[in-house]
Amino acid sequence: MQLITGLGFVLIMIGIWGMLTRKNMIKIVLGFSLIDTGIHIIMVSIGYIKGRTAPILNKAVDKAKALQEVVDPVPSVLVLTAIVIGLAVTALMLVYVVRLQKKKKSMQIDDHGELEW
Amino acid sequence: MGKRIIVIITLALFVFISLPLVLDFIPTQELSYVSQKYVKDGPEEVGAQNLVTAIIVTYRGFDTLGEVAVLFIATAGIGFILSREKWRKRKQRCSSSILQTGTRVLLPLIIMFGIYIFINGHLTPGGGFQGGVIIASGILVYILATPKNKLIDFLISLTESISGFGYVLLGVLGLILAAGFLDNSILPLGKFGRLFSAGAIPLIYSLIGLKVGSELVNILKYLRRD
Numbered sequence: 001m002q003l004i005t006g007l008g009f010v011l012i013m014i015g016i017w018g019m020l021t022r023k024n025m026i027k028i029v030l031g032f033s034l035i036d037t038g039i040h041i042i043m044v045s046i047g048y049i050k051g052r053t054a055p056i057l058n059k060a061v062d063k064a065k066a067l068q069e070v071v072d073p074v075p076s077v078l079v080l081t082a083i084v085i086g087l088a089v090t091a092l093m094l095v096y097v098v099r100l101q102k103k104k105k106s107m108q109i110d111d112h113g114e115l116e117w
Numbered sequence: 118m119g120k121r122i123i124v125i126i127t128l129a130l131f132v133f134i135s136l137p138l139v140l141d142f143i144p145t146q147e148l149s150y151v152s153q154k155y156v157k158d159g160p161e162e163v164g165a166q167n168l169v170t171a172i173i174v175t176y177r178g179f180d181t182l183g184e185v186a187v188l189f190i191a192t193a194g195i196g197f198i199l200s201r202e203k204w205r206k207r208k209q210r211c212s213s214s215i216l217q218t219g220t221r222v223l224l225p226l227i228i229m230f231g232i233y234i235f236i237n238g239h240l241t242p243g244g245g246f247q248g249g250v251i252i253a254s255g256i257l258v259y260i261l262a263t264p265k266n267k268l269i270d271f272l273i274s275l276t277e278s279i280s281g282f283g284y285v286l287l288g289v290l291g292l293i294l295a296a297g298f299l300d301n302s303i304l305p306l307g308k309f310g311r312l313f314s315a316g317a318i319p320l321i322y323s324l325i326g327l328k329v330g331s332e333l334v335n336i337l338k339y340l341r342r343d
Contacts, residue, residue, distance in 0.1 A: 006139045013128060020124045049145050055168040056242065057160055066160075072145060072152045073168045077177060080169070081184050084246050084329070088191035091336055095195045098340075 004045040011038030023108045025097045029090060036086040040079045047075030164306035165239040165315040173244070174318050174325075178288065178299030185284070185328055192332045192339075199339045212262050220262040227255030235326030239315045245322040249329030256334045260341060270338065277331035280324045287321055 011034055018031030048071055055073040057063055097107075104111050148156060155172055165171040173181055235248030260269065291300035301316035308314055 002139065002142050002144070005142050009135050009139055012135075013131060016131065017124070017128060020127065021121075046145065049148075054242070055156065056240075057166050057168065058240075063160060066156050067148060067153060070148075070156060070168070072148050073155060073172055074149065074152050076169050077172045080173065080244075080246065081180055084184055085187055088188045092191045092194050092198075095198050095340070099198050 004048075005042055008038045008041035008045060011035075011041065014038075023110060025100065025107055025109055026094075028109065029093045029097060032093065033086070033090055036082070036090075040082060040086075043075045043079050043082070047072035160309060163301060163315060163318070164309055165318050166309065167239055167241065167244075170239045170244055170318060170322065171315070174239075174321050175299060175301050178321075181325065182284070182288070182299070185281070185325060185332075188329065188332050189281070192335050195336055196339050212264065216258075217262045220258050224255050224259055227258070228252055231255065231326070231330070232323075235323050236319055237312070238322040238326075239318045240312070245325030246329050248326040249331075250333060252326070252330035253333035253337065256330070257337050260334075260337060264341070269334075273331045273334050273338070276327050277335065280327035280331065284321065284324045284328065287317055287324070291317070 015031045015034030015036075015038060018034065019028050022028055022031065052069055052071045053060060055070040055076070057066055057070075061069050100112055101107055106112075147153075155176060156168060159165070159168050159171045159176075163171040163175050165175075231248040231251035233248075234243040234251060235245045238244030238248070256269065256273075260266070287303075288299040290303050292298050294300075294303045296302070299321070301318050301321070304316045304320070306314060306316050312319070
């Protein structure tokens with residue numbers, strides 16, 4: 001699971017690099033999305049326990065010995081919440097990009113300097 | 118050039134911070150204290166076969182309520198941003214007959230699959246959010262096939278209001294009839310592992326599914342208008 005955690009961090013790095021270096025606004029939103037996905041992967045890998053199964057107590061899992069047979073359900077729950085929030089925030093950012101593009105007919109972040117400080 | 122150096126320094130600092138986290142990462146061997154309680158007492162207290170659903174709808178029901186609220190706020194924000202612009206009338210062509218016929222075949226199946234997923238949310242993987250997204254994708258196909266339809270707008274805003282209101286109402290009923298807000302034991306728990314089990318969870322999750330589906334359709338609707 002160390003490998004998966006490391007890959008999650010690599011994904012976050014790629015996202016930060018994309019957000020810092022790209023000029024196209026869609027690519028900045030994509031970078032944010034990559035950071036989001038990396039964090040989800042890290043959270044799921046933290047909850048994973050080797051050799052265990054999903055936290056669904058059907059026939060595959062003995063209910064009396066469930067404590068030894070299922071992975072941690074709490075990180076899964078948090079990731080499910082985070083995915084939906086991520087979807088909403090990404091949609092909002094993309095709509096903002098659409099609006100900026102309509103105003104100046106440009107996708108480049110450099111052309112939108114009003115809020116620069 | 119200076120900017121590139123700053124970027125490289127930032128990334129190097131990030132690696133410096135996160136490298137110990139990755140290298141000293143010890144894989145979990147035991148469930149954490151909270152999860153142990155959820156796994157041990159969940160089946161008796163809540164009665165849901167899917168423990169993730171039990172946590173999302175009951176133990177951490179407040180989180181989910183907040184999450185639905187965030188989704189609603191994001192949708193409202195999208196509507197606000199897009200509606201500030203004067204919406205000029207665009208000539209809309211009718212869609213092709215291939216799309217229209219395909220929609221007629223696929224739409225009932227897609228919606229049925231979405232409903233199946235959120236009704237069985239307490240038994241199998243899936244639930245309100247996943248089912249809602251599938252329903253939204255089905256209605257997207259419908260919007261593409263019949264762009265001039267006004268009925269769907271009305272139906273969607275009706276579903277959105279009723280499901281959001283019903284969700285909070287069920288929570289308050291739990292406050293009155295059972296132990297606390299969003300308690301699922303206002304209905305009998307039933308036999309473990311059956312469709313009609315886990316008290317109010319299937320009902321609450323269906324309402325969440327309808328709410329999420331209608332919010333996403335609203336986002337698509339605003340985008341179509343633009």
